[in-house]
């Protein structure tokens with residue numbers, strides 16, 4: 001196992017460092033201090049090369065010149081908070097709005113906008129990069145001062161575990177982070193050979209601002225049905241891009257399997273585990289004006305729906321819904337969310 005560190009670039013006058021974890025199988029996970037971005041997930045190929053399974057950019061500016069949150073850490077709260085406000089303990093809290101009067105993905109100054117401090121560690125459980133920031137309420141507009149920690153760990157079973165925790169100070173706050181990694185497991189610049197299976201029978205109904213109505217809709221007889229493996233590009237085509245919150249397992253002890261994404265052509269496969277009750281599946285359909293070109297595009301403009309984001313989290317807008325789970329982080333307490341992404345190959349019997 002090995003850990004490498006080098007300067008990736010500068011963003012807004014700050015140094016951005018890339019930290020690379022390498023396991024005994026030659027699998028590499030790289031992260032950037034800026035946005036605690038998951039930059040690369042590279043796996044060895046038979047010809048000695050490595051294949052990056054994530055949509056990545058070559059330069060740090062590229063990550064911040066579009067609104068797709070490519071591979072960034074998202075917090076304090078993933079998804080939308082209706083009306084950029086909520087009531088708690090008899091108090092009304094107003095948050096910074098950044099989309100249609102709602103707060104999306106932690107607002108304009110969320111986790112993704114911070115350059116994180118980091119350290120590294122090697123233990124019997126794997127190799128880790130540990131990002132940490134003290135976030136005061138003046139910084140992101142959420143109440144309460146938290147100490148936020150994001151730990152990426154790679155083990156020798158090719159599993160990447162991301163643990164997000166927040167230690168809260170003297171005021172109750174909200175905590176529902178996610179990883180906005182986009183995957184493309186294939187050698188193509190589209191999802192045509194991808195199949196996906198999600199352990200979910202229901203998706204959230206949303207209004208025209210993508211705010212959940214509170215209703216859960218059955219996936220049966222819809223393009224959203226991934227209870228059995230189903231082709232991703234066909235579903236994406238039918239619904240003009242996926243942007244869908246699946247109801248998955250409730251908060252449990254440890255992580256449970258929620259989804260598998262696999263590429264039929266190459267045999268590459270990722271299994272997603274989560275200890276939360278939501279999985280937002282998103283493919284970027286509206287990118288025509290965003291001037292994006294991923295590392296894998298070799299200078300060509302990115303295609304719409306070139307990758308798929310699998311975002312583990314508590315269900316969006318949980319603070320306004322009775323049955324979406326608890327995202328309140330009480331004062332003087334700590335909460336940890338754990339998600340993992342395990343790489344392997346499709347077995348013959350699949």
Ligand SMILES: OC[C@H]1O[C@H](O[C@H]2[C@H](O)[C@@H](O)[C@H](O)O[C@@H]2CO)[C@H](O)[C@@H](O)[C@@H]1O
Pocket residue numbers: 067068069079105210243244280282286311
């Ligand atoms: O405004 C930027 C994009 O915002 C949305 O996309 C987000 C999506 O709704 C979320 O569910 C997902 O977690 O993150 C996406 C990117 O931040 C819009 O739907 C999309 O059309 C916009 O381009």
